[in-house]
Amino acid sequence: MSFVLEVQIRIKPENVERFMAAIAENASAARSEPGCLGFDVNVDPQDATKLMLYETYRDEKAFQAHQDGAAFKKYLAEGVPLLASRERRIWKKVG
Numbered sequence: 039m040s041f042v043l044e045v046q047i048r049i050k051p052e053n054v055e056r057f058m059a060a061i062a063e064n065a066s067a068a069r070s071e072p073g074c075l076g077f078d079v080n081v082d083p084q085d086a087t088k089l090m091l092y093e094t095y096r097d098e099k100a101f102q103a104h105q106d107g108a109a110f111k112k113y114l115a116e117g118v119p120l121l122a123s124r125e126r127r128i129w130k131k132v133g
Contacts, residue, residue: 040075041098042129045091053120054086060117061089067109068093073100087122094131 082088
């Protein structure tokens with residue numbers, strides 16, 4: 039089973055452009071990590087301040103390696119402060 043992370047994000051309206059650059063950089067770095075199976079950034083077509091991230095990793099160890107990486111640490115320091123809210127849910131992909 040794969041390790042899946044769903045993240046519901048609400049960006050502060052004045053920070054949309056800056057956050058989109060930060061999340062694009064983090065997603066690109068994650069996709070090149072050996073344990074990352076996918077990293078999708080989805081934007082609500084009605085509201086550019088609402089995003090849903092869908093990340094899939096080989097296992098929890100691969101996800102932890104992502105969180106320990108420089109790109110994720112930069113995202114936490116520079117991207118997360120631009121948010122109004124962030125809710126994370128962990129899933130296990132079956133099959």
